[in-house]
Amino acid sequence: MTALHDAAPGAVPAVGDLADAYRYCRRLAAEHGKSYYLATRLLPERRRPAVHALYGFARTVDDLVDVEATAGRPAADCLAELDRVESELLAAVAGAPRRGTRAAVLAVADTIDRYSIELDHFTAFLSSMRMDLPGAPGYRAVYGTMDELREYMHGSAAAIGMQMLPVLGTVTTVAEAEPAAAALGEAFQLTNFIRDVGEDLRRGRVYLPADELSAFGVDADLLRDCQRTGRTDPRVERALAHFVAVNRDYYRRAEPGLAMLDRRVRPGMTAAFELYAAILGEVEDGGYRVLDRRAVVPRRRRVALTAPRLLGMLAATVR
Template sequence: MSSAQLETAYRECRRIAAEHGRTYFLATRLLAAPRRPAVHALYAFARMVDDIVDHAQHAPSEHGPAGDVDLIEKQLRTALEQGPDTVADAPVLLALTDTITRYDIAPQHFWTFLDSMRMDIPGTVHYRDRYATMAELRDYMRGSAAAIGLQLLPVLGTVVPRAEAEPAAAALGEAFQLTNFLRDVGEDLDRGRVYLPADDLTAFGVDHDLLLHCRRTGRTDQRVRRALAHLIAVNRDLYRRADPGIDLLDPRVRPAIRTASTLYAAILTEIEHRDYAIFESRAAVGVPKRLRVAATHLVLR
């Protein structure tokens, strides 16, 4: 493997991050340049797997989504054991292998992530399209979100032993993920999934049929509004629990993480400002606000 191949691989990861992760990519720009490629590689890998799971019906493969995820895990395990030359023709895996090795990231975080992704694939042993309780949903998020925070932690660096910063990093990953779930209820329904705990919804008189009705009509029932308000409060508590952990990070990366946290939490405020109209379009933070937040944290650096 040449340095040119590795540079090309990281450049492809940067392209993926810039195209698909606007908030994430903007926050990454606040990091010191040497850290950015690793963050792009971690994002690109998660995005690659997520796309396999979510868009399999539009781009069917020979092995199916479960087979594709299994193949990715096999390729990554081989690359970590035998060297990056084994994935020289797979840019994202090449950059990821280099990142894992360079920053001594525990491979287990990637196997945990892939296990959660298999929970989204019909036909697999652990497939789930609904979650009865928040505890069940958090079991899914342990791989889909908390593991992402733990993957990033060695790249960002800490001022305390890494283990002390891990609970807050995991909580922030879960906070981001739950925000995505609240923002994307309509799109997830279109895929046959609900990533909100059924018992919390039932407490407000919301069931699957009511959610489908809201999606069909594009209107948010008052019962759904109350349930969303409750879950937004739960989500904000996750951000509050994660926030002290930012001070445990290397001072040079704190502005980037605070920017990402502030912007993701602002999606919740946007949902409220739109009167919980999440079924007709996706809530998003506008470019001017994203730039203002980034500039503020950069000035306070």
């Protein structure tokens, strides 16, 4: 990417710099978010760069806080880098991008301006990412209550849904559609937590709230024992069944929001809704064996769920 020169207050990046930034985000989505990237191909062409920018920014930040993937890089260095990302974003949104500003930051700052996206959705996302970073203020390896987990999910999931909303477009006001978009983000996130209990446990994290686990006689030690021995335990199964039921309530609250979306993106988002919700059924059908394996919707069912919706989206884009 062409580096930005120092910009005076109120200046905007040169067209070439911005175009390079969007191309970078597009490549990032194509290389690292293949399913996500393919889904964006079904959106109206003019909306795709903004969706790539949102992905590029989230991916850039996620890579910074993934200490395990950065070969043991000190958490303090990751935190300092995260702070710099936020500083770069605030400067770019204010119209004064700094020399060396990351491409994803440039692109997302332009997207924020073009689609009038609330900056708070991005600062909330950054706050939640700090909660994943050891040594950062507010870092949590475990969550005591659902309220604590929802504080995290507000930035990690609900805010993402609300970032996307102005880009996708609505047939209502954005404000009217935001609660459902937030609920859908949280529904997807909670599904991830249920599906990835084993993976998160190996990384020293338990996202499912401790107080609700303990109501079924489950704690981190029992989870680790089941993971180590490969055995199942009725207490764990009952706890996971509870969280599946809670998760389905999130989907119920999110579902009315699908009808609020622009008709051209509605089929694709409905497909995503149904596909993610289907993961919960796979968890149930697999006997809640999430500590030593990952629940996956079989390819045949994925096609059955998504093909009609994607065809509907294709039809909507040419009307």
